[in-house]
């Protein structure tokens with residue numbers, strides 16, 4: 001692994017910089033950025049980003065505190081390291097679907113062709129293994145013109161199949177010199193390995209990651225493209241659950257949403273809806289029976305209101321389910337743990353409970369998980385995808401490599417791969433955002449005081465001032481009370 005590029009400045013300023021092609025190819029020539037003569041940009045005052053501009057990771061700072069970690073600001077540079085005719089770019093999409101994938105593909109192609117006059121752009125078919133096992137797809141502005149109106153990815157995607165040597169051989173044999181890799185945490189780990197191999201071979205190839213995660217589990221960035229669309233689409237399922245619940249005696253509308261290890265979609269969909277009485281996420285352990293348990297809470301809600309809506313993230317309550325079922329640990333082709341269907345299990349457990357206590361209850365279970373991620377991105381995400389793609393292209397043209405292009409506090413930045421891959425982002429339940437959710441749904445926290453104090457100790461003794469902004473990584477202690485069945 002190449003060592004991180006860290007620049008220290010006065011007042012505790014730290015720049016976690018990204019690699020550049022001249023780090024290992026010092027004699028590369030530079031060229032004037034063609035945008036200088038582009039009528040759309042030549043009139044813009046200060047169009048080019050100052051190479052000294054950086055973006056702070058934390059925006060809330062104390063008067064006497066250090067300035068902290070910064071990332072390189074994204075955007076076009078005065079000098080570029082590729083001539084237009086020289087560029088041979090490729091784009092690949094990997095991992096699960098996410099709204100906006102096609103928009104990012106479209107905008108990378110548009111930025112390369114319209115801003116930088118690039119003519120050779122290839123799509124890699126079907127994820128990482130497409131580099132060595134499939135034919136490529138030539139991409140032009142015409143080919144990608146309408147694709148942002150469609151869900152999915154026109155290039156296809158896959159899990160598994162990452163063979164660094166074969167991938168880099170293919171890049172080298174085809175003469176590709178800019179690689180745009182769109183995908184989640186696994187994909188970015190793969191991108192980092194590709195970058196290291198390219199650097200080892202001394203190739204003039206820029207490797208750029210574009211973060212995609214419907215679960216919002218990538219750290220550092222504000223949120224992924226497609227997340228907003230997913231939360232919006234989840235409202236339709238929650239609304240249906242609410243209508244069903246309201247129309248039946250002691251009706252329960254039960255919605256399962258995605259979120260393997262991070263309950264962000266469930267949390268934001270709940271906050272947006274206001275119809276949800278209980279949101280269950282992987283980060284917040286819960287138990288079913290006895291005082292303060294889920295069953296008791298459901299009974300109480302039904303007695304008070306006659307109906308309720310429950311939103312469940314797919315990773316929630318997995319440990320409980322494993323204990324009450326035959327345990328087999330399966331992995332997908334990428335090595336991700338395949339989760340059991342907690343929605344079916346929990347809805348059946350609730351039904352069994354009400355049968356046991358002889359109380360009438362009507363539960364309707366809705367699983368819209370794939371419908372939420374297979375749709376085209378909404379307007380806000382389309383804008384986000386466009387700016388993200390443009391930033392990614394500006395960085396590669398300027399010779400930066402080995403970075404993920406990402407939004408930090410609303411600013412486009414270049415983040416070194418190691419910051420993206422070192423940990424997963426998850427909801428910090430001792431931060432304000434989860435407290436806001438609890439006060440909005442009025443649900444119990446399902447945690448005893450012991451669990452809460454353990455959480456506080458294990459996360460941060462003093463909560464970070466801006467920690468409610470989606471980011472935080474926390475180890476969740478095991479549940480102390482368990483299903484007694």
Ligand SMILES: Nc1ncnc2c1ncn2[C@@H]1O[C@H](COP(=O)(O)OP(=O)(O)O)[C@@H](O)[C@H]1O
Nearest residue numbers: 095096159160162183184185186187189190334
């Ligand atoms: N540690 C890793 N090293 C190299 N490649 C990886 C690694 N983890 C995952 N990948 C590859 O990245 C791709 C997508 O990973 P996956 O975990 O399925 O989705 P996502 O990128 O959305 O998290 C797969 O082709 C997988 O083989």
Ligand SMILES: O=P(O)(O)OC[C@H]1O[C@](O)(COP(=O)(O)O)[C@@H](O)[C@@H]1O
Nearest residue numbers: 095096097184213214215258259260
């Ligand atoms: O597409 P698959 O293999 O069924 O996987 C479903 C998983 O993909 C996701 O949508 C996203 O996961 P990735 O970001 O790792 O692709 C998860 O929320 C979900 O658990």
Ligand SMILES: [Mg+2]
Nearest residue numbers: 095184185186
């Ligand atoms: Mg992933």
